[in-house]
Amino acid sequence: MPISPGSCKFCNSSHLIEFTAFERMLGLGDECTYQQCEQCASLQLKEIPQDLSTYYPKEYYSFEPLVRSNSLHIFLKKLRMRALFAGVPIPEPPYAYWLKKLHPRFDDKIADVGCGNGQLLYELYAGGFKDLHGFDPFISRDQQIASGLQLWKKEIGQSSETFDLIMMHHAFEHMANPREVLKACFERLRPGGKLLIRTPIADAAVFKAEKELWVQLDAPRHLVIGSQKGFRLLAETEGFSLDEIEFDSEAFQFMGTELYQRNLPLTQANLANEFTEGEKEEFQKKALQYNLEGKGDQVCFYLSRRD
Template identity: 45%
Template sequence: MDEFVCNVCQHKIAGEIVEVKEMMFGTGEAFQYGQCGNCGTIQLLNPPPDIEYYYPDEYYAFSDLSFSNPHVNWLKTLRIKLFRFFDIDFFKPVYGDWLKLLDAKVNEKITDIGCGNGQLLYELYASGFRDLTGFDPFIDMDFVINPSLRLYKRGLDDIKGPFDIIMLHHALEHMPDLAHAFRKISQLLSVGGRALVRLPVSDGEAWQIYKQHWVQLDAPRHYFIPSLKAMKLLAEANDLEIYEVVFDSSEFQFWASELYAKGLPFFDTRDKSLFPKEELLKYKRKSLQLNKEGKGDQACFYLKKK
């Protein structure tokens, strides 16, 4: 058996090797994942040489960008201002808490790495932000929407900074070298800059319950799923400080994993219709409780450049 070393802490990956099938599109290929006994990082051991094959046009992040008219954009700008001033959930957009914890200002240089179609950046633009750049190696081409909002087909190593704020929304786990990615993120941040990294974590209860059927493994697109300990090690090694961790897992961790356990690919159903409403409500309540306990299957990490 080959010897595998953890990308985060360089300890030997020993113990059970889990065979995980590609289940988003149901192609059925099996991939091996192991977990570091020291830092808890789950790691893909046999990545495919043709990873782009697993990001077809129907991949969810590549849907068409949805634009809104100037009147709606004015309302979005008003909404974010009201939320930040009054801190009332009624005014809160989906990205409101992220901006608040990042202390994001409208003229700061903000980038979303792994931006997909750029919808989040467009929503920030519609809410008044004016220096927004997105990067994704899997989009078709560069797309300069206007001087304030630009999308580029580039991988992490082709990005030049600095940026005041860097966001990675479920993008870091798609990168083949986690330690290198953290070094690059630190280099791209200005002094005092902030980063938001959202991704699945191996501390979650769902990993213990479902193992090879856990939806967040998403073989083979997810190279790594770190633990909280691993994220702290990566931050400390790269002059970064984690100043907030917020668990934001949902009932998806349960119902989608149940689909996979039944051998049903995600894109054959794409919804929760196979589950009774009472069961979905149970999953939702369980997810909220696990988030409170720090046992959800994904989290938001807020980091600052020292």
């Protein structure tokens, strides 16, 4: 395999190994080159296409319309949020595991970077949070969704606000320069403020086994995928402490990768129809096991700003 020019965006090593990948989600088949760092095992797209928008079709999930709750549902969601933080055993919403760990106060200033339509922030608003800001340069315009919930059509680095908590849910890997992203978050966090980054991870067992067929390589949309080693090094260099790494991978890593092995695009219909209910259950069990063993394909990085 050829040694590639350039340097690792996580650890700066110039020992990069190239491999070829193909756009598979939409079935376009466009070829691109990824580089994997020999030092830290992080992944990066070698050359970022001029126009990435052709790889983000209109129906891309994050541009679906926001679903609002009626006043009864808002009332119930507020009760549920309080129960969640009080440790009452209730059916939990999908975001409960990381939110409980972060345990923000209801008046904390919270940013969601790469917020898409703002649905997650809306759920937090419905649950009682009062100072919510979404950032996404790809939304159509600035939008006041509700009192205390604003979406901004810009990067967080262009904001002059300071936050108690900044989160990124599967947005980090779509950004070309991880060091600049972490710098911008550092500058926009109060000292001691928290940063949550949920992202795929290059240490994934599925990537090791299946290489470019790994569904979360997602060529060429995923521009950088850190390893634990590379991410920790970069985050600590940029003034963060990495408090915890939690694996939260799902059956999707096996199902999506299996579709690519069968040379099928990643559609909801294929995910639904290509597998039996029994297979889906087995995949989910395997995902939980992988998470326990620290070899799942995505993580939550819990960070805090030092000083």
